[in-house]
Amino acid sequence: MFNYFLRNPICQELGRKFKIAFSSSEKDSAYTFIHDLGFIPKIKIANGLEKRGFKVVLGGGLGAQPFLAHPVFDFLDEDQVIPFTEACLRIFDRFGERAKRHKARLKYLINDLGIEEFLTLVSLERKALKNQSVQIDRDDFESTPVPPEPAIQRETISDQLKYVQWLKTNIFEQKQKGYYAVQIKLTTGDIKSETARSLADLADQYAAKDIRITVNQGMLIKYIWGHALIPLFNGLNKLGLAEPGFNSTFDITACPGTDTCNLGIASSMGLAQELERMLAEDYDELVYNNDIKIKISGCMNACGHHTLLTLAFMACH
Ligand code: SF4
Numbered sequence: 001m002f003n004y005f006l007r008n009p010i011c012q013e014l015g016r017k018f019k020i021a022f023s024s025s026e027k028d029s030a031y032t033f034i035h036d037l038g039f040i041p042k043i044k045i046a047n048g049l050e051k052r053g054f055k056v057v058l059g060g061g062l063g064a065q066p067f068l069a070h071p072v073f074d075f076l077d078e079d080q081v082i083p084f085t086e087a088c089l090r091i092f093d094r095f096g097e098r099a100k101r102h103k104a105r106l107k108y109l110i111n112d113l114g115i116e117e118f119l120t121l122v123s124l125e126r127k128a129l130k131n132q133s134v135q136i137d138r139d140d141f142e143s144t145p146v147p148p149e150p151a152i153q154r155e156t157i158s159d160q161l162k163y164v165q166w167l168k169t170n171i172f173e174q175k176q177k178g179y180y181a182v183q184i185k186l187t188t189g190d191i192k193s194e195t196a197r198s199l200a201d202l203a204d205q206y207a208a209k210d211i212r213i214t215v216n217q218g219m220l221i222k223y224i225w226g227h228a229l230i231p232l233f234n235g236l237n238k239l240g241l242a243e244p245g246f247n248s249t250f251d252i253t254a255c256p257g258t259d260t261c262n263l264g265i266a267s268s269m270g271l272a273q274e275l276e277r278m279l280a281e282d283y284d285e286l287v288y289n290n291d292i293k294i295k296i297s298g299c300m301n302a303c304g305h306h307t308l309l310t311l312a313f314m315a316c317h
Helices: 079-094 106-115 115-127 160-170 193-206 228-237 269-281 282-286
Strands: 020-022 037-045 049-058 070-077 171-173 179-184 211-213 219-223 296-298 311-316
Touching: 037 079, 049 079, 070 079, 070 115, 079 106, 079 115, 106 115, 106 311, 160 171, 160 179, 160 228, 160 282, 179 228, 193 211, 193 219, 193 228, 219 228, 269 282, 269 296
Parallel strands: 020 037, 296 311
Antiparallel strands: 037 049, 049 070, 171 179, 179 219, 211 219
């Protein structure tokens, strides 16, 4: 998708942005349902043969007027993903709003036309495409190289209680047996450049050379050997990056708000910092709670995803 569409003239002059998300499973950790186009992989068996494809959702978005994406295919063959996307882009380009910027998103076009009419236009457009099918070469991308086993010195755990909580809330075993992924909770998504450099050094030493940003403003490092978890924890703890409660009630998402955003009318980051401090002091059992999530936006535009989850703060006049 990236190779095909980046700098492709088809999408160089759209009315506005167009967001595409891929999740890796039904868990939908990329939140496809709030994107213009979202894909969730699926496998089906037809005539004894395995076929790969995607469930497809279309026309979601947050902002002042949130829309849940419409499910449009339960299974779309993988070689049809690019033609379908191209047809959607062409329709958005041709019929999407140009004058009023705040209305120039796919979700409004679909709302105006109706999903059936939009899909009819897309299927007519598909007939005119040069590439009726685009094979996906599953090996034509750079995958993360698995790191060699690191040399580990025996170390004592720098904070026993925190380590136990961290193991429960921030670590999971990868499907590649014997390796663990470590999730890093970042208050308000902030990290100083020197801390980021030290984190990169730790990843070099104990994990794959690959640091991911997570959808809830955290980070993820992977391919960590089990016996490297203690020294990695000690290293992260020194940097303030081993706070337990990743994606728990403790892990608040906040937009920049008045700190850096011209549209902000409240300090979302200040509120997030204060709430996290108060929760850690008075309600530490919530470190294990994954049901209640807190999201904060400094105005109705919802960059802090406040329309998504259970406890939301949105600044208003
Ligand atoms: S939600 Fe936050 S970041 Fe988004 S426009 Fe409003 S104040 Fe700015």
